[in-house]
Amino acid sequence: MELLLLFFLLSVGISFICSVLESVLLSINMSYVAVLEKERPSVGKLLRLQKENINKSIASILILNTIANTLGAAAVGAQASEVFGNDAVVVVSVVLTFAILFLSEIIPKTIGAIYWKQLAPLAAYFIRIFIWMTYPIILTTLAVTNKISKGKDDAHTLTKEELLESMLMSEDEGVIDEKESDVIENMLNLDNIKVSEVLTPRSVVFALDENMSVKEVIAKEDAIFK
Template structure:
């Protein structure tokens, strides 16, 4: 009877550990392992476990081979001893109980524990998996030869954008990250799929100045609106030739250059197509240290204006408004202006930071 109980416990124990290892291996997130590998007491284990997950077929094959050996040998030996020790009428109940034990104690319970408590279990299984792999190396050579034939030319699919968004949503639901952080993850990923025309300030609400007026003439208008960068034009507002910065206007006034035309202190302004995606624009702004650009339509005319602030608002998912802003959403203001051209004060245009 002692040998029978020993065989049963060994079978259930080895099979249960295999199930725990498998569930932990699948459930542990690469992001958590990368964070652990960057420093700390678990960095060495994390690096080894990362390598296992990148070649997951090897540890999985080791686990399945050991589990198959344990279940097959255990069932055979236990059945043999049960037939010798137990009365015939107890053979069927023993087989049923043994099967249920394997199902619940060696499959359902350990796999649930591994899936739920993977943060605690993964450091505990690294060295056991390494030892199992070396112990079963001859069998692994055979299984890997077959898997290479079946998976020739195939590779593990990389993480997709949709999966990253889904993980951010799950992180928000579990409380790991805030709703704002989850929203920013989605906005960053969607930045490449959003065109400049979707975030630009439309032409009807752009505040611009004639390039020929002087600093003294421009400052009262700029001070009344509180904006830092103002496009300047020649002839009409379709011909933007640059932009001036409020600090430069103030410096010119204090340097007795109040009668200097705006064109003489203007900076070069970039022109971009309205079909450019926002990620490309953000990269360009950061690379060339730009804050503002004119958006051109398909005919080369001025469609609107876009700033670094517009891109930041897109990432944050909210309008950035300070005490000087008279309009929160300039795109909505432009639509209202088209419906009611006289509905905006001050000549129907608004400035942009």
């Protein structure tokens, strides 16, 4: 009975960790990595390496996850047969299937997607260990995945449209204010604007006394800043 519980917990536990790591890794963006490199250089560089070699990182996680699920299911089934008899194998297999579905897939991937910033530094070290453990198998899988991803280096490049949408979402979420958002949006749209569209008509141009302070200008010409 003890071995049955042990194999069950190991299978679900290892799969749980793998699912969290996979979700965290896929949620991390390169702008976060750039910031982390300044705050925590060693972790930031490690994460950058793992993101730039994401085929290797994902392969290590999926290899361990598959091994845990496959061997775990076999071990749990064998122990269930020994402890409860052959009739119990089906019941135990169903329980294990739902446990893996909820405890090792849905819940951990949700956690990873929501708390990826908090988990990213720790995940980097776990992924490095996973890569070391599975490196011989990774070399085999990379021979296939590298052919699939060949010529797709720009797949994760952020386009101007995506950057604009990201900036607008940041404004909606309160990360940046409206004026900052407008400045960034206008800068990104400069190549679509003609000089004639931004010229100020001579009739509305006015001059300020060069001896006036900024405070005086604000007080006298407050309409400028509205």
